[in-house]
Structure formats: C-alpha cells, structure tokens
Amino acid sequence: MRVLLVDDEEELVSALGERLVLRNIEAEWFTTGSAALKRVASCCFDLAILDMKMPKIGGLELREKLRARCPDMKFIFLTGYGSEKDFASARGTDADYMVKPVDIERLLDTMQTLFNRSKGDT
Amino acid sequence: MKTTVRKQDDQGLRFFGQVIASVTHDIKNSLATINENAGLLTDHAAMAARGRPLDPEKVNVLAMRIMDQVKRADGLLKNMNRFAHSVDDSLKKVDLNEILQLLAALSVRFAAMSGANLDVQPSPKPVVIETSPFGLLNTLFLCLEVAMTAAGQGGSICLRPEKTDNGACVHFGPLPDAAMSNQDHCLSAFIDARLVKNSATRTLTLIIHDL
Numbered sequence: 001m002r003v004l005l006v007d008d009e010e011e012l013v014s015a016l017g018e019r020l021v022l023r024n025i026e027a028e029w030f031t032t033g034s035a036a037l038k039r040v041a042s043c044c045f046d047l048a049i050l051d052m053k054m055p056k057i058g059g060l061e062l063r064e065k066l067r068a069r070c071p072d073m074k075f076i077f078l079t080g081y082g083s084e085k086d087f088a089s090a091r092g093t094d095a096d097y098m099v100k101p102v103d104i105e106r107l108l109d110t111m112q113t114l115f116n117r118s119k120g121d122t
Numbered sequence: 123m124k125t126t127v128r129k130q131d132d133q134g135l136r137f138f139g140q141v142i143a144s145v146t147h148d149i150k151n152s153l154a155t156i157n158e159n160a161g162l163l164t165d166h167a168a169m170a171a172r173g174r175p176l177d178p179e180k181v182n183v184l185a186m187r188i189m190d191q192v193k194r195a196d197g198l199l200k201n202m203n204r205f206a207h208s209v210d211d212s213l214k215k216v217d218l219n220e221i222l223q224l225l226a227a228l229s230v231r232f233a234a235m236s237g238a239n240l241d242v243q244p245s246p247k248p249v250v251i252e253t254s255p256f257g258l259l260n261t262l263f264l265c266l267e268v269a270m271t272a273a274g275q276g277g278s279i280c281l282r283p284e285k286t287d288n289g290a291c292v293h294f295g296p297l298p299d300a301a302m303s304n305q306d307h308c309l310s311a312f313i314d315a316r317l318v319k320n321s322a323t324r325t326l327t328l329i330i331h332d333l
C-alpha cells in the first residue's frame with residue numbers, strides 16, 4: 001500500500017510517516033498541499049491521510065485535486081476538533097476521518113478497511 | 123439601546139469562541155505531535171528489544187521534539203489563561219505593548235490560515251491606557267481581521283502602538299493600495315475607538331481614547 005500524508009505540523013507528519021514505514025507501509029509525507037500535488041503529478045498513491053485544516057489548501061479541497069489525478073485514491077482526514085458538518089463532508093465510501101491524536105492501531109485498521117473496500121469494488 | 127448591547131454581547135461571544143477554538147485546535151496539534159513522537163520512541167524501543175541497535179541521536183531528537191511541544195502547549199495555555207482573565211475587569215490600565223503581543227500570539231493560527239505574517243513592533247516605553255481589556259482585544263482583533271484580509275496571501279502586517287494625548291493608537295500596515303478603500307466598518311462599540319485609514323502610509327490606525 002502506498003500512502004501519502006499531508007499535514008502542516010511537520011513534526012507530527014514526519015513521525016507518523018516514519019511509524020508507517022516501520023510497519024512496512026510505503027509512505028511519503030509533505031507539509032503543504034502544493035508539495036503533495038507536485039508529487040502525485042509523477043506517481044499515484046493508494047491512500048492519502050490529510051489534515052482537514054491547513055493554510056492555502058485545506059484537506060477537503062486537496063482531496064478534489066488528488067482525486068482528479070488519482071481517481072481510485074482513498075482518504076482519511078485528520079482533524080483536531082471537527083464539526084458535524086466537517087465529519088459529514090469527510091465521510092464517504094472512499095473516505096473516513098479520525099480525531100487527533102490518533103491511535104496507530106486504529107489508523108491501521110481504518111486504512112485496511114478502506115483499502116479492502118477498494119479491492120472489493122474491483 | 124438593548125439591540126446595541128445584544129450586538130456587543132454576540133460579537134464578544136463570537137470573538138471568545140473563535141479564540142478558544144483556535145487555541146484548543148493548536149493544543150490538539152501539539153498533543154498529537156507528542157503522541158506520534160512518543161509512539162515512534164516506543165517503536166524504536168520495541169525494535170531494540172528484538173535486537174536492532176538503538177540510535178542515541180534518534181532518541182535524543184524525538185525526546186527534544188516532545189519537550190518542545192510541551193513548551194508550546196504550555197505557552198498556548200498561558201496565553202489562553204491571560205485571555206480568559208481579560209474579562210475580569212471592565213476598566214483597567216493596560217500596556218498596549220503587552221496586549222499586542224498577546225493578540226499576536228492568539229492570532230497565529232488565523233494569520234497562518236489567511237497566509238499573513240504578523241510582526242509586533244513594540245514602543246520603547248509602555249503605552250498605557252485605561253480601558254476594557256476584553257473590549258480592547260476584541261476591537262484590535264476585528265481590525266486585524268480586516269488588515270489580514272486586505273494584506274492577502276503572503277502579506278506582512280506590522281502592528282505598532284503609539285501614545286497619544288488622550289489615549290493611544292495602533293497602526294496596522296503597510297497594506298496594498300487597493301485595500302485602503304472602504305475600511306470603516308470593522309469597529310465594535312466596546313470601547314471608545316475609531317479606525318482611520320492613511321493612504322499615504324498605507325496603514326489603518328485604530329485611535330483609542332482612555333475610558
């Protein structure tokens with residue numbers, strides 16, 4: 001599974017990325033949506049873990065841009081304190097959300113669930 | 123009259139809510155960063171238990187990150203506590219140098235989201251006025267919102283206090299020329315203050331009178 005992480009909190013996203021790599025997941029991380037978009041211009045990921053609220057390009061807007069490049073990509077949104085409206089926007093057949101701080105085992109379960117869902121579709 | 127008081131109360135509550143939501147969001151980020159870095163430490167410890175050598179430099183970096191985040195969260199809580207106490211006195215002598223530092227600290231996230239950079243240039247001497255501390259913060263925040271919108275992405279806003287004969291003023295700028303029109307709508311009625319624009323210096327100036 002190839003995973004893209006984007007969060008403007010550098011020390012958060014790098015530590016989470018390293019933890020995924022230690023679990024044999026191919027992960028790359030970025031602190032801005034524009035840097036992530038540059039990366040997906042040359043390769044697609046199976047799943048993106050996106051912070052909901054970031055400067056310039058927020059998580060929901062970034063999802064639309066990533067989808068245009070990688071239509072099969074799944075999404076997990078991370079949020080500090082999301083509103084019900086945020087949660088409703090984030091959830092879907094190809095997406096879920098988690099409230100920070102996240103439990104790594106729960107995150108892995110959510111990733112697997114979304115990944116299996118996409119495999120089941122094909 | 124009742125409508126005006128109600129409007130002030132609503133605006134004050136809205137401001138209070140905005141600040142608390144922003145600060146708690148930052149505290150959540152700090153806790154999440156601590157969580158991931160502590161988790162990564164335990165991952166390395168678990169690998170060391172299975173025989174993989176532990177890199178002391180890596181352990182040190184992760185521990186330092188955790189300590190930095192604890193300091194960050196402590197700073198956020200201190201500012202939130204100071205902000206919460208701004209409602210204690212309806213009239214108090216305050217130093218604008220200190221109030222602007224607090225405002226800038228409370229507005230870091232708002233500035234980041236709007237892409238603006240804030241810079242407080244304190245006066246060499248205290249700029250003391252007698253006013254409502256919460257009303258002052260609210261009014262300054264409203265002016266800052268206007269200035270950040272006017273500055274746009276990547277813009278820098280300098281906040282500079284100055285003592286006047288019957289109070290003080292705060293300059294926000296420099297702002298783009300195009301943003302200098304129609305900026306007269308942002309004031310609350312919490313304190314005796316008015317916002318004026320100076321196209322020559324491309325600044326908005328909040329003139330505050332002692333209450």
